Amino acid sequence: MLSTFKGRHASHDDCEYIVSLTDVSFSYNGTPVLRQVNLSVGKGDFVVILGSNGSAKSTLLKVMLGLLVPQAGEVRIFGKRPKEFAAWERVGYVSQHAANVNTAFPATVEEVVSSGYYTGFGRIFGGKRRMAATKAALDALKITNLSKKLIGQLSGGQRQKVFLARALVRQPEALFLDEPTTGIDAASLMEFYSLLSELRRQSMTIVMVTHDITTAAKMATKVVYMTDGKATIYENPGNFLENFTSNIVRQGGGTDGHA
């Protein structure tokens, strides 16, 4: 179904990792929220970032994307510093915004999805390619029938698909999702996970912040568990689930994990 998203950028084999963080520390107004985080996201990985509310999961994701600049440590996106990185079409992002979007914003589904097809300053022409890409993304997510609706008229699940379509419209290699399952019903949730599986089959790299421990951890190739600004990384997600209960009780890192 999502065949259109198959590795368009297969030729870019210029770096080992999609994203890598080395000893990254970040603080908000002097309060440390990330402490010496080391993390790498390889090609084809499905990294799930878990942790309680306020455990800096979203902060971690934003640091990975260069939206927040850490006070210490190094961030690399496709081998480049975020400031020097220019190939943003290789990255798709669904911000938390999807869950609390301004429902009075007067934009149609089509307008929102096509806004993701950004190809640089002043590119007001090239409408045909944009329209084709938009149509493909709408089709892939089966929301073509909604294209003329205002986003305020959609359900939570439908809206989430719109944001996914916007993130996929440039056919990225890596998808970053910030709590994409907030505010959507059970049926949409199942549909969402089957969609992720489909993208995974097409070797899409996915980094997802979520509260949904069981499903996400089962699908993941790597689990990052955030506590007190420290990231505990489980290369084997199965171990994470086993250790999860005791982790919570002891409020610390897992026995199998390495910080």
Next chain:
Amino acid sequence: MGMLSFQFMQRAFAAGIITALLASVMGVFIVLRRMSMVGDSLSHAALAGVAGGMLFGIYPFYGALIFSGAAAVLIEIIRAAFKKYSEVALAVVMSGGMGLAVVLISLGKSFNADLMSYLFGSLVAVSYQDVEIISILGFFIIASVILLYRELFSITFDEEAAAVLGIPVKWVNFYFTIMTALVVALSVRVVGALLISALMVIPAAVGLQLAKSFKSTFIIAIAVALFSVITGLCISFAFDLAPGGTIVLIASGILVVAICLKGGLSRWTRKNY
């Protein structure tokens, strides 16, 4: 259209139509960014510029452009210091601008008809030079909005996602702020400093009420602004009224009709609180 045989009316119409176009287009972005009051703040600074110009013998319109631009930069700086309370910046610049305007006016003892024309707009005061400035800057602003349409849409809708698309959000925002300041200063001539904000906000509000898409919001806002300015200028000519007030009253009337059309009235009466 006998009134168009007067040269000053030709100038007023030319300036008014360009102003309507600029104010309504920028207004849609401004309202959606929840910055409806920014026009008010900037226009008070523009007024200080007018007063300063009169005091120091600079063409007041240039004074308005410079002060409005400086105020816009100041707003951005204060906003960066009060991230969660962006209204603080607007309030500070608005009262600061007004304070400065009052002091400059009293220094220059320039509370006269010329100043009144900048406060409430004027038909006869629009000079050929004014039309020239409005046309040239107006052309650049409209061209900028067309070129930056995709960037502005993305940033207005979802700033973080816009950054990940590769849009230089900070620069586009800065440029947008400067454009807003220029539009406010340009509008001073026809609508007057005290009423500019309304010409930016009301057409956009009508657009929001009736829109079926982002593009149609613009089309509706532009249509409302053009209609209000053209009929407003005609009526103010016929009855010798201040054009700014007439224009804003017409736009407000259209907004009331739009809200009623959307069933706003029945929604309001159904609420118990």
